Amino acid sequence: MVDREKVEKEAEEIVRRFSEVLERYSFEEVEEYYILECKNVLRMDAEPSVDPSFREDVLKIAPKTRDGYIVVEKSKWE
Secondary structure: OOOHHHHHHHHHHHHHHHHHHHHOOOOOOOOOOOOOOOOOOOOOOOOOOOOOHHHHHHHHHOOOEEOOEEOOOOOOOO
């Protein structure tokens, strides 16, 4: 079982220590470097389109279905 508070405290400690290390360095004179030539490329989204047979295909391979939906086991999230 995962102790949420313990994980949160450990994550905060990791971020704090990483921040301390970064503060030791000056990045003002560092030139930006990108692996790809394109950066921050945006596109206009159109209306989504779905292949009509997609739903049927998914339902065919699902282990259990009911009334056109996939049935899954309800579980407790921890």
